[in-house]
Amino acid sequence: MLVILDRDGVINRYSGEYICSVEEWLPIASSIEAIARLTQAGHTVAVATNQSGIARGYYDHLILEQMHAQLHRLVQALGGKVDCIAYCPHHPDEDCQCRKPRTGLLEDIRQQLGLKDLSEAVMVGDSLKDLEAGLAAGCKSAALVRTGNGKETERYLRQHPLARVSVWNNLAAFVDHLLSQ
Template sequence: MKLIILDRDGVINEDSDNYIKSVDEWQPVPGSIEAIANLSKAGFTIAVATNQSGLGRGYYSQQTLNDMHGKMLGLVEEQGGSIACIKFCPHTPVDNCDCRKPQPGLVRQIEKELDVSSAGAWFVGDSAKDIEVARSCDCLPVLVKSGKGMRTLSSGMGLNDVAIFDNLLAFSKSVIRD
């Protein structure tokens, strides 16, 4: 199984410092749905690992999150692709859980559900937390410049081992080509 793990906000959909709180606010990053569909059709198994502290903060309900994910899945399926699993952390930073990135809990949940090791899988994100969890789980870290990616690039964190792409579509084209 060729596994690719994707962060959600800023990678698949547009991000907001005020949180994505409704299905209407959930808008795909241009090219991201096509990218997921193309990766899926090329034989990759796609999983999503996303911090969703807006749940824990009471900004939206579990049903709203389900509806956002339903929209995402529907758009990918319309293009002939699929997402194998979505794992999310509903906790706030003060909860000290093991599933909030950069902790490895979401990746471990993906491994368990898909019965696969994440070692050597691509982990595509737009934040330092995504890079940190990728490294801690022996994934291949990828930073996209969409979402908070430009902020992450300018943060000064070491990115020598990180592949950097403009967005998920550019990453997908590179991976499929190779």
């Protein structure tokens, strides 16, 4: 199964401020371990992340690639693998097709991995736009984690529920459930 993860708030700590350097990119330890467990169990892991900080001039593509290299190193050190990372560098005003909740990032991941569709994939995120992108792209389901913006998103979903969305304390809890099935 393909598990597509949002980055900020799911894999790394996120307080609402832009993460502009490798030093500011602080992983959630249980998330790194969860990714390793997913890949060790035979699942494919991809990351789909909006990174408008590039368009805003807060950091550049090289800094972002350094953050992602750190993610790869940490996951590999635990015996895991991130198979694909897709990111949107655009400003929200640019009206691009890749910025979540649009589906361009997920389509990019589908193509990079050579998949016919995403009907067996799960999208894991901490915001409504993550969940909406996953469901619109045809993912089997979406999982909301309460880390990052997740608690705020969960409050919204109580008033505006989405079908095929489950809620978990964090990525590790979601992975525990997935691997127990």
